[in-house]
Amino acid sequence: MPQSADDAGPLALPDASAAWSRLLAWAAVAIAGVAFAISLAVWLAGGAAVDLPWAPSLGLRLDLSFDGLGALYALLATGIGLVVFVYGAGYLPLHLHHEHRPASDGRRFWPWMVLFMGAMVGLACARDLVLMFVFFDLTAVASYFLIGFDRERRDARGAALMALLVTGVSAVAMLMGAVLLYAEYGTFSVPLLAERAVPGTATTIATALIAVAALAKSAQVPLHFWLPRAMEAPTPVSAYLHSAAMVAAGVLVLGRIHPLLAIDPVVLDGLLVVGFASIVAGGLLALAQDRLKQILAYSTISQYGYVVVLYGVGGEVAAGAAALYVIAHGIAKSALFMTAGTVIMSTGEDRLSCLGGLARAMPGLALASFVAAATLAALPLTIGFFKDELFFAAAVERGPVVGALAVVAAALTVAYIWRFWLGVFAGQRRSQATAVPALLVVPVGVLAVVAVVGGLLIEPFARLAADAAGITFGAPVHLAPAYHLDARPENAMALAAWLLGGLVLLAPAVREPVVRRVARAGELVGPRRWYGLLLRGVSRMSDRIHASEVRDLRNSLAAVLLPTGVLVALGFLATPTEGSYVVGTVTAGDLPMVVLLALAAAAAITVARDVGRLRPVLALSVLGFALAAVYAVMGAPDVALVAVVVETMLTLVFVGVFSRLPPVTGTLRRPGRRGRNIAAGVVAGVSAFAVIWAALSRTPSGRSDSAEQIRLTPSAHGSDVVTVILADFRGLDTMVEITVLLVAVIGVASLLRRGRSW
Amino acid sequence: MSNIFAIIAPRLLGPALVIGIALIVRSYVSVGDGFSAGVIVATAIALRYVSLGWRLAERSLPILRHAPIVAGAGLLLALATGFAGLLVGDPPFTLYPRAGEPVIHIGTLELISAVAFDVGVFLLVTGSLVVVVHHLARLAEDPT
Numbered sequence: 001m002p003q004s005a006d007d008a009g010p011l012a013l014p015d016a017s018a019a020w021s022r023l024l025a026w027a028a029v030a031i032a033g034v035a036f037a038i039s040l041a042v043w044l045a046g047g048a049a050v051d052l053p054w055a056p057s058l059g060l061r062l063d064l065s066f067d068g069l070g071a072l073y074a075l076l077a078t079g080i081g082l083v084v085f086v087y088g089a090g091y092l093p094l095h096l097h098h099e100h101r102p103a104s105d106g107r108r109f110w111p112w113m114v115l116f117m118g119a120m121v122g123l124a125c126a127r128d129l130v131l132m133f134v135f136f137d138l139t140a141v142a143s144y145f146l147i148g149f150d151r152e153r154r155d156a157r158g159a160a161l162m163a164l165l166v167t168g169v170s171a172v173a174m175l176m177g178a179v180l181l182y183a184e185y186g187t188f189s190v191p192l193l194a195e196r197a198v199p200g201t202a203t204t205i206a207t208a209l210i211a212v213a214a215l216a217k218s219a220q221v222p223l224h225f226w227l228p229r230a231m232e233a234p235t236p237v238s239a240y241l242h243s244a245a246m247v248a249a250g251v252l253v254l255g256r257i258h259p260l261l262a263i264d265p266v267v268l269d270g271l272l273v274v275g276f277a278s279i280v281a282g283g284l285l286a287l288a289q290d291r292l293k294q295i296l297a298y299s300t301i302s303q304y305g306y307v308v309v310l311y312g313v314g315g316e317v318a319a320g321a322a323a324l325y326v327i328a329h330g331i332a333k334s335a336l337f338m339t340a341g342t343v344i345m346s347t348g349e350d351r352l353s354c355l356g357g358l359a360r361a362m363p364g365l366a367l368a369s370f371v372a373a374a375t376l377a378a379l380p381l382t383i384g385f386f387k388d389e390l391f392f393a394a395a396v397e398r399g400p401v402v403g404a405l406a407v408v409a410a411a412l413t414v415a416y417i418w419r420f421w422l423g424v425f426a427g428q429r430r431s432q433a434t435a436v437p438a439l440l441v442v443p444v445g446v447l448a449v450v451a452v453v454g455g456l457l458i459e460p461f462a463r464l465a466a467d468a469a470g471i472t473f474g475a476p477v478h479l480a481p482a483y484h485l486d487a488r489p490e491n492a493m494a495l496a497a498w499l500l501g502g503l504v505l506l507a508p509a510v511r512e513p514v515v516r517r518v519a520r521a522g523e524l525v526g527p528r529r530w531y532g533l534l535l536r537g538v539s540r541m542s543d544r545i546h547a548s549e550v551r552d553l554r555n556s557l558a559a560v561l562l563p564t565g566v567l568v569a570l571g572f573l574a575t576p577t578e579g580s581y582v583v584g585t586v587t588a589g590d591l592p593m594v595v596l597l598a599l600a601a602a603a604a605i606t607v608a609r610d611v612g613r614l615r616p617v618l619a620l621s622v623l624g625f626a627l628a629a630v631y632a633v634m635g636a637p638d639v640a641l642v643a644v645v646v647e648t649m650l651t652l653v654f655v656g657v658f659s660r661l662p663p664v665t666g667t668l669r670r671p672g673r674r675g676r677n678i679a680a681g682v683v684a685g686v687s688a689f690a691v692i693w694a695a696l697s698r699t700p701s702g703r704s705d706s707a708e709q710i711r712l713t714p715s716a717h718g719s720d721v722v723t724v725i726l727a728d729f730r731g732l733d734t735m736v737e738i739t740v741l742l743v744a745v746i747g748v749a750s751l752l753r754r755g756r757s758w
Numbered sequence: 759m760s761n762i763f764a765i766i767a768p769r770l771l772g773p774a775l776v777i778g779i780a781l782i783v784r785s786y787v788s789v790g791d792g793f794s795a796g797v798i799v800a801t802a803i804a805l806r807y808v809s810l811g812w813r814l815a816e817r818s819l820p821i822l823r824h825a826p827i828v829a830g831a832g833l834l835l836a837l838a839t840g841f842a843g844l845l846v847g848d849p850p851f852t853l854y855p856r857a858g859e860p861v862i863h864i865g866t867l868e869l870i871s872a873v874a875f876d877v878g879v880f881l882l883v884t885g886s887l888v889v890v891v892h893h894l895a896r897l898a899e900d901p902t
Contacts (some may be wrong), residue, residue, distance in 0.1 A: 056849060637789040645797035649887065652804050656894040715857035717870050718786035726791055727872040731851040734875075735840050738882050742833055745886040752893040 018093070021106030025089040028110040032085050032117060036078035039121070043071035043464070059188055064125040068467025072323055073124035073244075073252050075464065080244035080334050081117045083443045087338050088113070088236035090439025094345055095234050099150055109149060113240070116142035120245045124252060129178035129188040129210075132256070136174065136217070136249060140167045143246045147233040159232040162531065166226040167246075170216035174253070177209030181260075194259035194474065204264040210257055211267060218250025218304045221277040225528035227301055228285075231293035235341025238293060242300045243334035251307045251326060255319075258472040262314055271312030276405050278305030283412030285522065287419065287504075288515040290351045292340040295420050296333065299376070299413070303329045306391060306409065311472075313398045319472040320479040321390030323465035328375060328387040328454070335372035335447040336420070339365060342440040343424055347431040352420070357429035365441050366425040371448035373421040375455075377414045377501070378494065383454025383461060386481035388497070392490040403489075407497050414501025415511075422505075458482070554677055561684035568687040582697040593633050600626035608681065613658050621651040638722035767809035771819075774802030782876050783867070792876035796883025803884075804891045812895040822888060829885025836878030839871055 042048050043066070052062040066074065092106055119142060123135035140163070148160030182188055184203065185196040197203050219227035227247065231238050241247060254261065254271070261267050282302030289295045307329075310322035342365055343358065344350045359366040375384035388410055395406035454461050458481050466479040484491065504511055523529070549556055586594065603623035607616045628643035709729055710721050718724040726734050778799045781790030803822065806815045816822045843852035854871045855861055862869040 052844060053849065062844075638791070641789055641794050645794050645801065648801050649797050649804075652801065652808075653890070653894070656891070656898065659898055660894075712857075716853070716872070717855065717861050717868065718872070720786055720788055720790075723785045723791045723876075724872075726793075727785075727875050728851075728853050731840055731853070731875065734879065735836060735851070738836060738879055739833060742829055742882060742886055745829070745889055749889050749893050752890075752897055 017102065017104030021103050022089070022093075024107055024110045025085070025092065028114050029082065029085045029089060031114055032078055032082040035117070035121065036075065036082050039066075039071065039074045039078050042066050043075065043467075047071065059182065059186065060130050061128050061189065063128040063131065063189060064122070065127050066125050067471050068464075068469070069252070069255055069323075069471040070125040072327070072464055072468035073248065074121045076244045076248065076327065076330050077117050077120040077124065080330050080447075081113075081240065083446055084236050084240045084244075084334055084338070085113065086439065087239070087341075087443040088234075090437045091236055091341060091345070092234065094437075098345075099152070101152075109146070109234075112142050112145045113237075116146065116240065116245050120249060123249055127190050127256070129181065129190065129193075129257075130175075131188075132190075132253060133171065133175050133178060136171050136213070136253065137168065139246055139249050140164055140171065140217075143167075143230075143237075143241060146237040146241070147230050149234055149237065150232070153232070155229075156232040159226075159229040163226045163230050163246075165535070166223055166531070167217050170213045170223060172213075173209040174213035177206040177213075180206035180209070190257055190260070197260055197263055199263050203260070204267060207257065207260045207263065208267050208270065211254065211261060211271065214250040214253040215271075215274055215308065216250070217253070218247050218308065219278075219301050220250075220274050220305060220308055221281050221301070222527040224278060224282065224301045225526065225531065228294055228297040231291075231297050235293075235337060235344070238297075239334040239337035239341070242296065242337060243330040247300060247304060248326060248330065251304055251311070251322070254308065254311045255322065255468065255472045258311060258314075258319070259474045261311070262474075268312050268314050271308050272402070273312075275305045275307075275309030275312055276409070278302060278308065279405075279409040279412070280305075281518075281522070283409065283416060284515050284518045286416040287412070287511060288519040290353055292344065292350055292352065292355075292420070292424070293337070295352070295416060296336055296340060299416060299420075300333060302409070302413065302416075303333065303376070309402075309406075309409075310391065310394055313394050313402065315394070315397065316469070316473050316475075316477050317390065317397060318394035319469035320462075320465050320477050321387070321394045322472065323468040324390055324461065324479070324481070325387045327461055327465060328383045328451075331447050331451050331454070332372045332375035332384060335444045335451070336369060336376070336417075338440070338444050338447075339369035339372065339424075342436055342444070345440065346433045346436045349431045352423040354430055355424050356427040356431075357425070358431075358433055359425040360429070361433040362425075362436075362441070365444060368441070368444040368448040369421060369425070371451050372444070373417045375451045376417045378410065378497075380483065381455040382451045383458065384451065385455060385483075385494075386458050386462070388494055389481055389490045390479075392493040396489050396493070403493065407493050407500065410494070410497035411500035411504060414498055415504035418501070418505050554680075558676070558680040558684075562680050565683035565687035568691055569683075572690060580694050580697055593630055596626050596629045596633065600630070613661070614655070617651065617654045617658065620654075621647055624650070638720065764809050767805040768818075770802045770805055771799075774799050778880065782873065782880055785876055786868070786870065786872060792879035793883055796880045797887065799880075800884050800887035800891070803888055807891050807895045812892060812899060815895075816892075822892070825885045825888035825892065827885075829882050829889065832878045832881025832883070832885060834878075835881065836875050839875040839878060842871070 047066045047068070047070070049065040049067075050062065051064075053060075064070075088109075092109060093103055096103055096105055116139060119135050119138035123132060123139065126132045126135055144160045144164040146160075147163050148157050150156040178188055180202055181193055181197070184200075184206070185193055187193060187196070216223040227242075230241065233241065261271070279302045282298045282300070282305060286295050286298035286302060289298060303325075307322045307325050310318040310325065340350075342362075343355065346362070347355060347358070349355050371382060375382040378384045378388035391410075392403070392406055395403045462479045462481055466477045469477040469479065600623050603619045603626060606619040607623065610616050610619065624643060624647035628640045628647060631637075631643060632640035709725055712729070713719065713721050713724045716724045716728045718728075778795035781795040781798070782792055785791045785795075803815075803819075806819070810818065821828075839853075840851045842854075843850055853875070
């Protein structure tokens with residue numbers, strides 16, 4: 001028996017499988033590199049588009065367009081993907097070693113990473129709402145397996161499930177919104193919808209539903225709670241998920257459908273409220289955390305809050321600011337996550353309170369992450385400065401209240417990110433640091449260089465952001481971020497934010513009690529608690545249904561058959577039955593059929609009467625074969641053939657399964673049940689008899705589907721109608737059916753042998 | 759187990775395969791399709807499992823160990839046939855040659871893509887059923 005690599009354990013050629021895993025890692029890096037190069041080339045060449053009919057009768061199209069918005073997110077997903085994959089190539093072997101797992105488990109990691117990237121690029125380019133939904137869910141599926149990569153750990157599994165449920169269930173809202181829009185305007189295409197849509201309740205509800213899905217994906221309050229738990233994932237996953245893939249998918253959708261959102265100002269105001277709530281909640285909770293990755297996770301909630309606010313503000317400047325914000329945040333956040341991963345790997349500590357003074361031990365990492373933190377805090381000479389410049393400009397345009405809130409938001413960012421950096425690299429040395437491979441430091445450095453280059457030479461980034469904003473805004477956008485040494489409001493707001501943030505940072509005595517209370521309140525009444533209660537309730541309900549289902553099969557059958565029988569009887573009482581029951585004539589030619597039917601009836605009675613297991617099964621197969629013979633006599637050879645082969649297989653499987661059951665002791669039937677069973681059987685049987693008789697009494701009308709199919713069969717190059725229907729006329733049905741068959745077999749196999757596929 | 763069964767059961771696979779192939783090749787002009795062919799071949803294989811035991815059955819016919827791959831390949835083949843039309847701009851599940859177009863003949867054999875679809879169904883059904891039989895047989899002999 002060849003064993004799969006899982007069962008083989010560490011003895012079976014560890015070198016070969018580790019080398020294979022390494023190869024896979026670098027293959028993923030190569031794919032990301034090539035994808036980045038292609039994306040860059042296509043963007044510089046002015047974009048591209050593919051538009052194929054997918055299911056024309058449903059109005060679905062494979063409509064992919066590499067426009068400005070597509071270019072921005074595709075470059076982000078592949079560019080950051082490239083850097084993160086390089087980091088992962090160094091990180092994953094160490095991680096697996098720490099978790100006492102074989103190095104070959106890398107093959108469970110890289111395919112999902114590549115799929116994650118592919119789904120993100122697809123989502124970036126998709127312009128058809130249903131296609132967007134498919135890619136949206138694909139990112140959720142990939143993230144499920146990546147967050148739950150350490151599947152031995154219960155926390156990781158719970159976190160993966162939470163991410164999948166929160167983002168997957170909300171994604172259904174997106175589908176609902178899409179269908180609503182289709183019903184109203186007859187298309188799923190976003191550009192066409194933007195032309196056709198008019199203000200109205202249906203439009204508002206539909207766009208709000210899509211926005212809900214996007215907000216859940218971007219971890220916005222109150223559906224933010226899955227993101228901090230998702231840090232159970234290995235660091236490369238977190239770095240990617242927070243900066244360029246999963247969470248970015250939400251704001252990407254908002255950016256894509258913004259022309260639709262902007263139809264109703266109420267939706268935009270909703271975005272504004274959710275965005276600010278997320279900025280404040282994320283910022284305060286980030287200040288309350290002790291674990292490095294938790295701080296960064298709450299920071300992500302807060303940072304995407306900025307982008308949501310900008311989409312809520314709307315308009316040319318805000319659209320450009322949102323696009324640039326996503327770029328700057330992606331660069332900074334992935335660098336910071338990788339920093340956290342390297343620090344944890346080196347020291348074995350993941351708490352701020354146990355870390356400090358690492359700048360001397362890791363000067364390169366300290367410098368690179370300093371630049372990343374400066375980017376997030378919007379200091380000059382980094383690309384981050386411009387993101388806040390545009391953010392403030394858009395906020396001021398909207399009004400003084402939004403402007404003030406923007407300053408508070410930026411101040412919170414300054415406070416928590418410097419608390420993070422200073423806590424790790426400055427102050428007293430609290431932990432030992434072991435040397436780490438260069439692969440865990442260099443990627444952070446690369447991103448830091450990109451951030452500084454962006455700070456000195458903003459034009460290419462601004463061009464990319466302007467291209468993306470053009471799609472969001474619906475018209476070409478002019479974007480000119482630059483350093484201005486004057487007293488314009490943006491500069492004043494930046495200074496105020498730095499000052500305020502510095503004060504919050506330097507006054508822990510004031511800060512700590514406040515944020516601790518906020519965190520406590522969040523734990524007590526926050527949505528995460530509701531999620532837990534809901535999940536437990538659903539689980540308990542499912543257990544109860546399952547218990548009642550498996551306790552007695554006859555009860556479940558009766559529960560279906562009895563009401564059916566009663567309803568049919570009522571139906572017959574209510575409708576005139578005259579003429580609907582025809583007693584045909586029996587001629588000598590029908591003799592074979594009569595004999596066969598008598599045999600079938602006798603077999604049926606045996607099944608019902610006989611105790612034990614084997615004899616009812618054999619009687620059932622006699623019944624099946626007799627009916628097959630009836631089909632053959634009646635001139636339906638295809639049905640007869642299928643009936644015979646299926647009957648043979650079923651009998652074999654029945655015997656095989658029954659041989660596994662414990663031997664029968666005593667009687668199988670509980671005494672009190674007998675009367676009930678007979679009554680249920682009689683009601684069900686009589687109603688089925690009445691319905692079938694009535695159906696057979698009707699002479700078929702002239703024009704029917706089957707006549708049409710018989711007429712068309714020769715044009716499909718066939719003469720056997722049944723096969724042509726299966727393979728051609730109803731080919732898609734057959735396809736779906738055999739897919740279900742395969743899935744069912746996989747399920748049966750894993751149940752029979754506890755998860756082993758062979 | 760009776761001697762007759764032990765002798766006959768392993769030898770049924772050949773005839774079953776012939777019948778299966780005949781059913782697929784002739785499926786468009788007479789009775790039968792990939793599904794029936796698959797179940798017939800799988801039944802013959804199941805009889806081998808019953809008469810030889812799973813170890814011997816799989817040692818004497820090593821391809822049985824690849825049943826999951828066969829099933830997956832069948833699904834992929836059927837999918838590929840069904841969606842091939844997309845590549846040339848036709849809706850999915852356009853089968854070739856299309857209505858009214860001439861059929862390529864090799865002797866009396868007609869080349870139509872519906873047969874490829876049927877072969878996919880055949881492989882999937884055979885592979886899936888062998889997987890189930892394999893698990894039942896293993897469970898029956900060494901329950902763990």
